[in-house]
Amino acid sequence: MAEFLTAAALFIALMMALGMVRLLRGPGAVDRMMAAQLLGTSGAAICLLISFAVELPALIDVALTLALLAALAAATMSLKAGSAAQGEKPAPQGEKP
Amino acid sequence: MSLGLNIFTVLMVSAGAFFFLAGTVGLLRFPDPLTRLHALTKADNLGLGLVILGLLPQTVSLLGGLKLVLVWVLVQIGSSAASQLLARLALRRP
Amino acid sequence: MIDAFALLLTILVLVTAGWIAVARDTRAVVFGFIGYGLLLSLVWVLLSSVDVALTEAAIGGGATGILLLRVAARLKVEPHPAPGRAMRISVGVLCAIVTAALAAIVLTLPDPAPSLAPLTAEHLASTELGNPVTAVLLAYRALDTLLEIFVLLLALIGVWSLGADRYWGGAPAEWNTGMPAPALAFLARILPPFGIVFAAYLFWVGADEPGGKFQASTILAAMWLLVVMAGILPMPQTGGRRIRAALAIGPVVFIAIGFAGIPMAGGFLAYPEGFAKPLIILIEAALAFSIVAALTLLVAGPAEQAPRS
């Protein structure tokens, strides 16, 4: 069983490596952020699989940390720059309640 | 019994790994940010969900099982919100 | 199998780091750095250093990402002339020599490796702790941890002193101007309860299993920043009484217990027999308040609004 779980973790890590291509090539910031998001999810899956493969239950906590904080970078990115440096106007389309 | 559970684990983890493959291929091959986002959510939802479902029979403690499910719940919350936010960003600056 | 995994991870980390070092687009590099942090936490997982993996996941995966994305959004990136080829080659050779020297050291490390692990294990019972890393942080090398909280506070004072005089004691600039996106408001209402419970759990198990105050505090700081981002809470006043008290309580309790150790146990930061664990948990709890406040305010930046009275 341990062998299979490690193999699955290795496979997901391979997928993660492919996903890194999107992170490094972009083109847009949104694309890079998406790839980082996938990296976080894959990382959590890998932690869980390794946790069972090497019987180290504390690794589940690492997966929990990654899962909990996964969305924070995207949330930060969604904020308007908050400074004249970016020169970005507020979004023209108003939110309808 | 144990064999049956092991087979379940193998099947579910493999299916989960397949969705990671699908999500990654989509992220690489789809033409624009919004479709890529669609592919990404498959890996987040189904990939991780199936991996966790497959690992559940292997847990030894109740707390461990709860934490596994919690990982999935947190990723669901995070990824749904993040996809929304990223989609808005993708629309604003194409 | 694990070796193949380690090889793949090593290649990924080195490629990402190399890309960060040479890529042209500075804003894009920030995302590479977020990925680098996540990959490093996986490396720590494979090294079976769960305590470090937790810290790296919390700081590299959460706090650093928030900090760098904020900075990159506000920073005016000016095109700089790229250094010439001769410069690049000579610096490259220099760095290759450094790497080669370090690699040689890694390959010739003494075998069997010298270890303080048996010594740590020998005295672990007297601290009543189960997690050797926590024992090192708060009993054997408690002075380092005390100095670390001073470094955090000094860095915070440094950040604050970069603000304008007229804003001293005021709040940092609000991050969210206007209505928050609905998804952000959702996230900021759903996630923090989970974060608080998980942080409390990590803090509690830290005495006996991987976890502890740093990891818990980083998670709480990230949750606080999320709530502030969504506009649910205002940016904290840097001069607020409760903020200042939270910042001070950690070092004050630490030093008080440290000095109490001189008459009670015969040394600064020595714990009297039988009281080690409760005292350590008391110190950790007080430090947690200070670390949460310090990390949050470090990311929030200097005061940029006039103080509300």
Next chain:
Amino acid sequence: MSTVTLFGLCGAGLVGIGLYGLIIHPEPLRKLLAFNILGGGVFLLLGVIARRAAAAGFDGDPVPQAIVITGIVVAFSATALAATLLLKLSDAGKPDGDAS
């Protein structure tokens, strides 16, 4: 080659890459990131030393591990201070002076 040695070489590589970026980039934010890569490499070397010294039933020598945890937090606080300095530097360079 064992996993541990491999990660040791990885740490050595990271130190070199970080050093290169630190020297070669004129842009301050890039220098900051490169410095963090260098730091990550040093931490990894410490982690390898800790892992090699696994004994007494522990997965690694807890002393270097504790040092790395302290180091990560200190590196983060230094990064935050440096990042704030960069912002001030960039704001000061603006034509309209003291903005935001």
